[in-house]
Amino acid sequence: MFSTQFIPAVAAARDTCLRFFEAVRPTVEGALGLLYPAWCQACDSRHALPSEGYLCSDCQRKVRFVAPPFCRRCGLPFPGAITDSFDCENCRDILLHFEFARAASVANPFLLDLIHRYKYRDAQWLEPYLAGVLIQRAAPVLLRTEWDLIVPVPLHPIRQRERGFNQAERLAEPLARFTGIPLNTGLLRRIRRTDTQTALSREGRAANVRNAFEPLSDRRLDGLACVVFDDVLTTGATTSAVAKVLKNSGAARVCVWSLARAAY
């Protein structure tokens, strides 16, 4: 169980880690600099460090954090200056099994291209930057309330073998270390190799992931508060299907965090 009494200890451990990282950074970056050119990998015209994910400050500014107003349930950003609660079109006809979803940044074409390069074109050097964006936005919010577990959305074993890693798991690991909320990858598995969601309608996405996940054991999660993490969230159908499994295992509360929030 994660409780607020642990926060000072977690903060102290985190500060120690950060000091260590700061101390070894020149060595690490020097070593990496021999392997990779220290140029921004997005614009190819400015210097950028490994710890910045090889993205220069100008390119980093193209990544936009999610800012209000957004739907209080699914986190969908809404254009304009809305102060009243509004009826979100995404939430209107969809049964969501999580309490709320939030995202660090808007899935604009620039960020989606970075995520695509990271997932499909072996651009592992982007990982520190992408994980940093997530920590910057998610950690302060998660540390304000109590959460017991972070559960990355699992890939189907065949897809994971093809890709070599699960991006949700990799990006959630630094967030778990930073916040002290344990990462748990052993609760559920993906049993259906679902089609890619990109070309599907909202209804198609929900049907595509229905019954796609199942618990790995009879372990009960009674009373636990879980954070489901996925790299990109569109309608919330996938994370909702994961939340449903966790709730059926007894989870008291489930919220969702993602790195990027796309329009549907």
Ligand SMILES: [Zn+2]
């Ligand atoms: Zn650049």
Ligand SMILES: [Zn+2]
């Ligand atoms: Zn909504």
